[in-house]
Amino acid sequence: MNQAEHQAELRLLGVNAEVEELKDLTSIRQVSLQLASQARKHLSIFTPDLEPALYDQQAFLDALTRLAISSARAQIRVLLLDHDTAVTQGHRLIELARRLTSRIEIRCPGEDFKDEGMNFLLADGLGYVYREPGRPHQARACFNQPRETQRLQGYFDAIWETGVPDSELR
Secondary structure (H helix, E strand, O other), X not given: OOHHHHHHHHOOOOOOOOOEEEOOHHHHHHHHXXXXXXXXXXXXXXXXXXXXXXXXXXXXXXXXXXXXXXXXXOXXXXXXXXXXXXXXXXXXXXXXXXXXXXXXXXXXOOHHHOOOOOOEEEEOOOEEEEOOOOOOOOEEEEXXXXXXXXXXXXXXXXXXHHOEEOHHXX
């Protein structure tokens, strides 16, 4: 077993509190998939354009589908800064949200937040993948850091409240 496989085995949502530095898109995709796959209640995603290399992957979409249909209380919320590319390229997450409208919602931030550079995924108030603005291939991730995850969730929720559903995404 190589080191990456060993690390993957050790990542459990709500258990592993080590903060990992991710230095490439493959690692970010793998950790994002693991968080989404382990989420039981909710996912929050703040993304500039639904990044197909992360969020239009079949395994990730399967994890979202499982979460969405697993419980009447499951919730997936996406804040999307720019929908044009995702819509024109037929992003499958948009199609999934159209089919599961009561479980997956996509909003565009209000005017005050249109220039936000935030980029993160949050799972069940416990785990996160966070990328610094302007550094798309570097991230921090943790599977059990409620304080940081809830801080980011509070930020997400404030922007969510000002956001509006986009008619082109319905």
